[in-house]
Amino acid sequence: MSPRTTELDRFFPLPSEAPSNKAPVRLAGFSHKSGEALAKVLQDNHIKWHAFFNDLGFHNHASHHLVAIYALGANSTLVEAAYQTHVEYMRPAFESPEPVNATNVWKHLGKREFYNSYLEFFRDLLLKRDVTAVLEEYIFSAKANIGGSDTEGQPRMLNRFFAALVHPMIHTGNGLEIGMLGLVAEGLAQAATHGDDGDRLIPPSLFESQSTSAPSAVARLTALLPSLTLSADPSANGKAPVGGKKAGIHAFTALARILADPRFAPAALGLPIPQGQSHIDRVQTHVGEALIDIVAEWAAELEGDDVSAVVIAKKIEEVAWLNALIYGVGGWGGRQRSQNKEFNADFFSMHLVTSSIFLPSLVAYLSPRSATILLRGYFTFSLAWYIGRGRPVIPVRAFYEGTTDKLVPPGEPQVAPADTTLTPEDVSPNPWLPIIESTLVHPSEHLCKLQRALLHNATVYGARGAGEFAGTELEGAELLDGTLFIRAAGLTANAIGWLKEGQKAREWDRSGFY
Template identity: 45%
Template sequence: MDASQERLDALFPAPAPAPKGSSVTPTRLVGPDADSVDALVEVLQKNHKNLHIFFNDRHFHNHSTHHMLAIYALGAGPKLIKAAYASHEAYQRPAVSAPSPITKENWKEHLGDEAYYQSYLTFFSDLLLKDGPSAVFQQYVFSKDANFVPANGKSERPNMYNRLLGGLVHPMIHAGYGAEFGQMGMWAEGLSEACVEQPQPTALIPDSFFEELFASTPSIVSRLASIALSSSDKPRTQGKSTHALSILGRVASDPQFSPAAIGLTPESGFGGLAQVVKAVGPVLHKFLEEWTVGSTQAELDEKISELMWMNTVVYAVGGFGARKYASNQSKEFNSDFLLMHLVTSVLFVPSLASYLPHATAAFFVRTYFITSLALYIMRGRPALPVAEFFATTTSKPAPRGPQPTPSTEVFTRGLDTPESKANWLAGGAHTITTPNPWLPLIQSTMVHPDEHLCKLQRALMHFATLFGTVRKGAFARVAEGLEGAEELDGTLFVRAAGLTANRLGWVREGEAHQQWDFSGFIHAV
């Protein structure tokens, strides 16, 4: 085996289990075998070696590896993995040699320039194989040098953390796959993508919040030795933290966050994020003071769980509330492309946080929270009719069209008459043909050509695994700011998955491939 293949094998080994330590890291479905592993590793390596991180000059991101890892985690076999990859390979841009190498001395000099992506990829691959992701992640994303110290001869800050969250949090998602699946190559691609991406508005996260992080972060020597929690890196808290759903409810109902008050229009696009920060940034900063993280792993997991609920409410209930503005004709659900990314990205928060000291992890979780709120506002702050959502949508979604014909022996023992048996088979048809709604949802998702659908449904299924048994009333007191919060229960996630499947099409069952909604909600408010 030559040295280049050995390097690829080190960057893309067989997938590892999700990091331990957090109670909310993702799990995987049964299904993949050794041939699945071989197919996955093959396509991940091909993508790394041959393709660019953007597939056009508008910085649209290469999602092929996201797609492969997501369906692998859902149980895909080798033929499906290879077929899905081929569908992406056809339109991607090839890798392009960079003008010059990236080194420790000049790595900040070419930030934002996609021509240097390949050199950044080599640079971070070398570092990760040598020092490991914890040290590299901390030094090149969360350190003072990576955020505040300009390159020689330049005045602009590097802003690496804001670059990680830039581009609709795609660099974070990409690195998140590396964190969850133990893929150094995905880490390298995600960090390189952050380097050539534009940062989110720097004023969204106040400098004082960074300075507090830098003051509590261990030295580089101790980071390389260990990322264990010590007394010096526990975050400061200020009393009991407000629940994320309570703050979300305030944002949803307060006129100062409306598109009109901020000056947003349907044409604002991603430029609207800067408008949001300028108009209500100080208010968002006050929310950071309320939404704190305690000093234990259990407290960190609790706040990550709040993010999973909040971002799903934004996507699902927000899309339901603005359904009459959806671009599809059914008017059932506005499956917003941007807000969908809040759900797919929060899946990786626990895996990424597991590679950080506790203070840094708390900083990451809290600033991701404020970023999520800002993106919700930027998109038009759709209404959140929680009670109507639960009264109207189904917790038992099923594929549309012909259903199996059950045997007359399905739990008919004990029914005394032919009439009682017929009534049971007719009245219990859904219970019999779709006893677990997640199974047909995932089966159809795995073969759907849209690379975002598998990511979303996988995230929603994981959240349902964690929280599916939560009863109505669980949020009545903690989320008092959110109208209808007392109706919120663990069926949120399967309802969201069913609405999305209906919107994007049950292609396995013969329906046409439909598209996400892209128009946003500014015109709907």
């Protein structure tokens, strides 16, 4: 075995356990053999193919697809077959114009042709340093965002981490969740070669007040987060929690205020935008300051260096619900009735759901201060995308009246159940099982990510009952319960197609809600 192969094996070992029990569970079905297949194809993808498969900067999604189906229980044959669907359109890896090192690391930011040099740079760093130290220095530090005496300009690495529908965050989160530093290196290299979208949406003051006590804080957060049992209390808006800090507004209250404010209406922002322009830039130009103010109210509990793991977990849950609500209820409320569409499976909003499941794995490696910066930035970009897609209505009551949590896959059962079956009329006693079976073999790399994310939300938040969100300002919030996620998953399966059951594949919606 060559030294190079040995080194790459260190970057792509067999999948390890997730760093937090708030991370998605892995369904039975995976095996040692499928883990070997996953490591093999991810290493092959790392060596052979570029992160962007065309000149427009479209992303190589192979690792997202493969990790998702592995975690859903795919066997080795399916893992390898899924990889081959990506090989056919990939761009071969190529050398960058010059190497990247500690001296010129900020010089080539945003240049896709420097991806391979950044990949080599971060790979070398991760061989020498702890992943926490690398993330803290190159994504969350003041130097990596607002610059310093030895840095030209403002790198804004956190903005780049959230750029292009948060793809660098998704990629890095995948690596942290399954313990593959090769994916972490790829995610960081992607961040470095993306633009600094929303450069005015993350206030520089977030980095100016950073503490220097990160190492001990990292140990405290990593130790506490996995063992948390969170009790939601969204009705505590404005009340002082333990410790004397003022509670921030709930994410649903922030959403309600955006819905009620005419400044955020599509017409006021000049939406839809011409092709080639940025949704995020349009939002920050017209309503950036108003959005920052709302985010600051939501983030009140995240101020200071003494933020508890309980508060961080509470805020993670809020954004998970928020993004599922935007995608599911927003996609149903904003469906194109003129085309008799049951649901708009919005391609952009879908990424908000798929990215949210990596927050637990990310914060497990961060100091509380950096975790709060991550959450505040992520929440900002989630709302910015919601506004930029046209601020779809969120008709909670109508959604619950017009959708079901009793999923019926297309086609009749080939064999009638025996009369002694407990509920012979119930085609899907556990509605998630047919969804996962169909999703595993669907060629859409985004469908498996979305259904996995909704399944994860249902696993950790599915027991929430109606009434738990009654204290927020969102109309109909008192009706929300844990069935939100299976309702959204069923609508998605119908919209994208049940291929295993004989339907044809359909596309995600990209028309927006204007």
